[in-house]
Amino acid sequence: MSTLAGTAVVFDLDGTLVDSxxxxxxxxxxxxxxxxxxxxxxxxxxxxxxxxxxxxxxxxxxxxxxxxxxxxxxxxxxxxxxxxxxxxTHVYPEMRRFVELLAHDGVPMAVASGSSPEAIEAILAGTGLDQWLTTVVSAEEVAHGKPAPDIFLEAARRLGVAPADCVVL
Known part of the structure; x- marks a missing residue:
């Protein structure tokens, strides 16, 4: 059982999950x-x-x-x-394993990226990460891209958790 009860994880994509x-x-x-x-x-x-x-x-x-x-x-x-x-697209092996472990423990997860929705979908589908990372937010979907927190706040909203209950990588 996870010790992360009540915590969600939000991943950046490029340079965090994958080497794009x-x-x-x-x-x-x-x-x-x-x-x-x-x-x-x-x-x-x-x-x-x-x-x-x-x-x-x-x-x-x-x-x-x-x-x-x-x-x-x-x-x-x-x-x-x-x-x-x-x-x-190369997935960092340790990050794939981390995503798998979190998914196994039922931890809510999202991707919040400055990339376009099409690029996010292509990368997740091409790497197989889409089976675990189904909540996705692109900077194109919010008023202000990074470094503003808008995509991370939207990811928390879509996950149904308070921003304070999120860990962002």
């Missing part, structure tokens, strides 16, 4: 290659970690002289990312 950064890099590399930029490296990618995709693409348009409209680039990169997310 290689997929973001590869989606960006393929997008740029499709527009003639073939020398994009991991070191180049690291400059954009933590910056929104839209802002990154705006910078790329300027830096690499990309002529495609921002929305076209965004759709291209997002499509490539979703394909990779479904097929090749």
């Amino acid at each position: 950064e290689p997929n973001y890099f590869e989606a960006g590399r393929r997008t740029l290659a499709g527009h003639g930029v073939t020398d994009f490296t991991w070191a180049d990618h690291e400059r954009y970690v933590g910056i929104s995709t839209r802002e990154t693409l705006r910078i790329w348009k300027e830096r690499y002289g990309l002529e495609a409209p921002l929305d076209v680039l965004l759709a291209d990169k997002n499509g490539r990312y979703l394909e990779l997310a479904r097929a090749a």
Whole structure:
């Protein structure tokens, strides 16, 4: 029996449950290659970690002289990312085991992520985590994304628990 009675766990997704950064890099590399930029490296990618995709693409348009409209680039990169997310996202083994243990003990759990609902679904389905993590909140569904607490408060609401009864990872 769990000693976490009355406690819920809310997970961030990217960098906490899964290592999605290689997929973001590869989606960006393929997008740029499709527009003639073939020398994009991991070191180049690291400059954009933590910056929104839209802002990154705006910078790329300027830096690499990309002529495609921002929305076209965004759709291209997002499509490539979703394909990779479904097929090749690495779950941290210890986190998978932790989720399984919590599920076995009946601990309510949610994912609260800055990623899009489509990306969250693709990652959870592609990794099999969707069998345990069925409550999901995307920053697109709340008024203010991180670092504001809105997604975590919404996760607590959807789980039916008080925010004070949540542990957020």
